[in-house]
Amino acid sequence: MSRVISISNHKGGVGKTTSVVNIGAGLAYKGRKVLLIDLDPQANLTISFGVSESEHSVYDAFTNGQNLKPVNIRKNLDMIPASAELAAAEIELNTETNQESNIANLIKPIRNDYDYIIIDCPPSLGLLTLNAFAASDEVIIPIQPHFLAVKGLAKIIEVVNGIKTSINRKVEISGVFVVMYDRRKILHQDVLDTVIMYFDDRVFKTKIRENIALAEAPAAGQDIFEYAPESNGAFDYGRIVLEIIAMEEKIGNKSE
Numbered sequence: 001m002s003r004v005i006s007i008s009n010h011k012g013g014v015g016k017t018t019s020v021v022n023i024g025a026g027l028a029y030k031g032r033k034v035l036l037i038d039l040d041p042q043a044n045l046t047i048s049f050g051v052s053e054s055e056h057s058v059y060d061a062f063t064n065g066q067n068l069k070p071v072n073i074r075k076n077l078d079m080i081p082a083s084a085e086l087a088a089a090e091i092e093l094n095t096e097t098n099q100e101s102n103i104a105n106l107i108k109p110i111r112n113d114y115d116y117i118i119i120d121c122p123p124s125l126g127l128l129t130l131n132a133f134a135a136s137d138e139v140i141i142p143i144q145p146h147f148l149a150v151k152g153l154a155k156i157i158e159v160v161n162g163i164k165t166s167i168n169r170k171v172e173i174s175g176v177f178v179v180m181y182d183r184r185k186i187l188h189q190d191v192l193d194t195v196i197m198y199f200d201d202r203v204f205k206t207k208i209r210e211n212i213a214l215a216e217a218p219a220a221g222q223d224i225f226e227y228a229p230e231s232n233g234a235f236d237y238g239r240i241v242l243e244i245i246a247m248e249e250k251i252g253n254k255s256e
Ligand SMILES: Nc1ncnc2c1ncn2[C@@H]1O[C@H](COP(=O)(O)OP(=O)(O)O)[C@@H](O)[C@H]1O
Pocket: 011, 012, 013, 014, 015, 016, 017, 018, 019, 044, 123, 179, 180, 208, 209, 210, 211, 212, 214, 215, 216
C-alpha cells in the first residue's frame, strides 16, 4: 500500500506546512516510509527541516526532465525540496500539453519506495496544485474555524471534482481537520458543525489547538515531537497521525 496525499487549502497561513511537517514526521516515527514534496515556491517546508533549497529541487526535475532525487532527512523521512524558481514552473508549464500530469509522472517511478508521499501545496488552486491533485489519491484539508474559510471549501471541492472527472479518477477528499481550534468559542463550534455537514465522517475527530510551540519548532529545524514532546501540539498531531494510520485498513480492503 502506498498513499499519495495532498495537504491543500488555497488560503495561506492555515497550517498546511505545519501539518505536513508534523504528520510526516509522526508517520516516520511510527515506522512508515515517508516522502514529503514541497510544491510551494515559498519553500517553507524545505526551510522548516533546514534543507538547502538548491539540492535536487522539484523545479530541477520539472524543467530538466530529471528524476526526482529525494534528500534524506532522517530515518524513514525523505524530502523533495522546493525553490523560489518553482513560481516560474507554474508559468512555463502553462504552455505544455498534459500540463497537470507532470508531478504524477515524476512520482510514478518512486511511488513504491514509500508508504506515504505527502505534498505541501501552495496557497492557490493554480497549476501546481492541479498537478498535486492529479498525482494524489487523497486530498486532506486543514481549515481554520472562520466563517469565510467554510465558504472557500466549495471551491476546493469543485477543483478536486474537476481533476477527478478528467485526469485522475482516484482522487478523493479523504479528510478535513480543524486547526487553531478553541472549543470555548461558539463560532468555532458553529464552524465545526458546518464542516461536519459538508464532510460527515471525513472530518477528523482530532482538532489542532493553537499552540505556540508549533510556531517555534521550525526555527530550531525540528518537528513538534522533538521540539516539545509534552506540548498540546505534539499531542494533537500525534492523534491526527493515528487517525491517518487507522484509515490504512479501509484503503487496503478497497484495493484488494
Ligand atoms: N496550531 C497552531 N498554533 C499556533 N501557530 C500555528 C499553528 N499552526 C500553524 N501555526 C503558525 O501559523 C503560521 C502559518 O502556518 P503554516 O503552516 O505556514 O500555514 P500554510 O502552510 O497554510 O501557509 C506559521 O507561522 C505557523 O508556525
